[in-house]
Amino acid sequence: MDIFEKLKILADSAKYDASCSSSGSNRKNKNNGIGNGHVSGICHSWGADGRCISLLKILMTNSCMYDCKYCINRATNSIKRATFTPREIADLTINFYKRNYIEGLFLSSAVIKSPDYTMEMLVQTATILRNEYNFNGYIHCKTIPGCSKELIDKLGTLVDRMSINIELPSNDSLKLLAPQKEKTGILKPMNYISNNIQTNKIIKSKFKPKFVPAGQTTQMIIGATPESDLKILKLSEGLYQKLKLKRVYYSAYISVNNDRNLPTLETPPLLRENRLYQADWLLRFYGFKADELLDESHPNFNHILDPKCDWALRHIDKFPIEKNTADYFTLLRIPGIGVISAKKIIRARRTFLLDFEALKKLGVVLKRAKYFITCKGKYFDKVYKFNQNFIETNLVYQEKVDNNRKLNYEQLSLFSNNFSSSIYETLDKNNNYKNSLINNNLYNIATNEKNLLFNKLQPTKEDKIKCLTGNL
Ligand code: SF4
Numbered sequence: 179m180d181i182f183e184k185l186k187i188l189a190d191s192a193k194y195d196a197s198c199s200s201s202g203s204n205r206k207n208k209n210n211g212i213g214n215g216h217v218s219g220i221c222h223s224w225g226a227d228g229r230c231i232s233l234l235k236i237l238m239t240n241s242c243m244y245d246c247k248y249c250i251n252r253a254t255n256s257i258k259r260a261t262f263t264p265r266e267i268a269d270l271t272i273n274f275y276k277r278n279y280i281e282g283l284f285l286s287s288a289v290i291k292s293p294d295y296t297m298e299m300l301v302q303t304a305t306i307l308r309n310e311y312n313f314n315g316y317i318h319c320k321t322i323p324g325c326s327k328e329l330i331d332k333l334g335t336l337v338d339r340m341s342i343n344i345e346l347p348s349n350d351s352l353k354l355l356a357p358q359k360e361k362t363g364i365l366k367p368m369n370y371i372s373n374n375i376q377t378n379k380i381i382k383s384k385f386k387p388k389f390v391p392a393g394q395t396t397q398m399i400i401g402a403t404p405e406s407d408l409k410i411l412k413l414s415e416g417l418y419q420k421l422k423l424k425r426v427y428y429s430a431y432i433s434v435n436n437d438r439n440l441p442t443l444e445t446p447p448l449l450r451e452n453r454l455y456q457a458d459w460l461l462r463f464y465g466f467k468a469d470e471l472l473d474e475s476h477p478n479f480n481h482i483l484d485p486k487c488d489w490a491l492r493h494i495d496k497f498p499i500e501k502n503t504a505d506y507f508t509l510l511r512i513p514g515i516g517v518i519s520a521k522k523i524i525r526a527r528r529t530f531l532l533d534f535e536a537l538k539k540l541g542v543v544l545k546r547a548k549y550f551i552t553c554k555g556k557y558f559d560k561v562y563k564f565n566q567n568f569i570e571t572n573l574v575y576q577e578k579v580d581n582n583r584k585l586n587y588e589q590l591s592l593f594s595n596n597f598s599s600s601i602y603e604t605l606d607k608n609n610n611y612k613n614s615l616i617n618n619n620l621y622n623i624a625t626n627e628k629n630l631l632f633n634k635l636q637p638t639k640e641d642k643i644k645c646l647t648g649n650l
Contacts, residue, residue: 184260185270191240191251192286194432234271234280238262238299242288246345246356248402250434251288261290264302272311282316282338283307293324301329304336318392323363327370331389334374339392339424342368344417347410351403354439365421368394372421393424400454401447402431402440406477411457411468418462428454453479460485463517464510487513487573490550494566497550498557502531513573514546534558545576 239261240251250257262270267285274280285303290296300319307313318339321330334340342364346352349361371394378389396417398410414426430446457479460466464486471489472479480488490497490513499512501523509520519542526532526540533553537544548558549569557564 179260181262181266181270184262184266185236187258187260188237188240188262189235191288192235192237192284194250194429194434234274234282235284236262236267236270236286238267238285238287238296238303239290240288241290243291244289244356244358246359247435247437247440248355248399248431252435255435264299264306267303268306268311268313271307271315272313275313275315282318284318286320287322289322293322294326294329297322297325297329297333301332301336304333308336316392321367321371323359323367325367330367330370331374334371334389335387337390339395340371340390341395341397342371343397344368344413344426345397346399346403347405347413348403351405355402368396368417368421368423372423376422393422395425395427396423397427397429399431400428400451401443406472407450407454407457407479408468408472408474408477410454411461411472414458415461415468426458428458449481450479453481453485457485465507466511482574482577483570484513486511487546491566491570491573494569498552498564499550500552500555501537502527502554512547512550514543514550519543546573549573 237251239259240257241259241261242249242251242253245252245254267283271280271283285300287296287300290299300322304317304319307317316339317337318341319333319337321333321340321342323342330340344361344364345356345359352359352361371390374389375393378386398413400410410428417423417426428451430448430451431441431443432446433440433443457466457468457471460471461468466489471485476492479485483491490511496511499508501509504512506520506524509515509523510517515523519540522540522542523532523537526536530536531554532540533556534544534548537553544558549564549572551558
């Protein structure tokens with residue numbers, strides 16, 4: 179089999195791995211070598227299923243000795259198999275790099291012969307790239323659970339990031355769908371890598387090689403087993419706190435095999451995956467705890483509203499928040515206010531008291547925030563009532579408008595006048611929404627907005643002439 183045939187098979191097999199986003203690594207070019215690792219990370223592209231994938235993202239092999247039920251590469255599947263040699267991967271990486279196709283390598287692998295044998299091959303690939311080709315670009319390598327510590331040590335000094343997939347959220351699920359794997363067998367090497375990273379950071383020596391400078395990540399399959407969002411989020415929280423993971427990736431379960439233990443899903447639960455990413459962000463950057471966002475009486479995220487809006491509506495007693503006095507972490511709890519906006523608010527109010535106009539000028543988006551804040555003790559003009567139902571109706575309406583807008587995305591056209599009307603027409607058809615809007619005095623506002631938007635999009639005669647003569 180030639181190398182291009184292998185590339186086709188092994189790049190295709192790698193598309194189910196979601197844990198390959200930005201590098202977070204800063205590796206300088208040295209000894210006149212090739213490439214460097216930037217914090218902006220490796221190149222990405224969009225897969226056919228809408229997922230973000232990196233350009234050189236391949237498996238070393240798809241010949242696997244294990245038989246995980248959800249996996250396309252499992253031993254009992256009858257698929258085309260291929261295995262790269264370490265030299266072939268190193269050559270491909272360098273050739274792609276020189277053609278400017280990629281900035282780094284994301285290398286994963288099925289388990290061939292034994293964990294140690296597979297890991298040896300990964301180590302050899304990284305060694306050729308770093309020591310022979312003097313490649314200083316970004317390398318993210320999977321670690322094979324069950325391999326020896328010596329091999330982890332070797333690989334860790336060659337690559338920027340390592341990851342071990344935790345696969346499923348509980349040991350019971352692993353037993354059911356990946357019976358050859360065990361939670362402890364996965365957590366042990368993760369813990370070992372984490373300790374090595376921490377120790378490496380403490381030792382201050384110019385000559386010490388860096389160990390996994392971009393940290394370790396993991397990936398979890400969502401929707402193949404019955405665990406709730408609360409259980410998944412608690413697991414992620416533990417991984418961030420105890421093992422200092424850089425990222426937990428959530429991968430919506432894609433049905434590729436038939437098995438009585440697997441769920442029958444027509445489409446992958448991508449919205450659930452998205453909600454988990456949003457909640458994960460709240461854990462890492464907004465100071466939220468998993469059991470604040472969800473609890474046993476409410477173990478799953480709302481599919482209509484994002485986790486912060488959902489949380490705010492369930493804790494309406496904590497609102498409204500006065501923009502001019504709230505501290506940074508309180509500001510971060512307001513739906514629609516992110517880290518950048520919160521910092522801008524804190525900075526600006528040192529010199530003057532903020533009103534809603536000032537917030538707009540600062541670039542603070544009020545679409546969601548306006549329902550949850552006061553400025554100088556006053557509500558936003560168009561927020562007539564401060565109660566849970568009113569706010570929820572408006573947020574859900576806004577979410578529907580946004581979703582419809584996304585569905586109506588089209589190639590930008592100066593003379594397009596379809597999109598605004600179609601959003602509102604779709605909403606008009608839904609009588610429940612129309613009635614709830616009428617009850618809340620919002621229907622007239624929506625209609626006015628519709629007309630304004632529609633008129634704005636109409637090209638004038640002058641626009642048309644300028645466009646046709648190439649002057650626009
Ligand atoms: S070990 Fe990895 S590649 Fe092999 S069957 Fe399991 S998930 Fe698939």
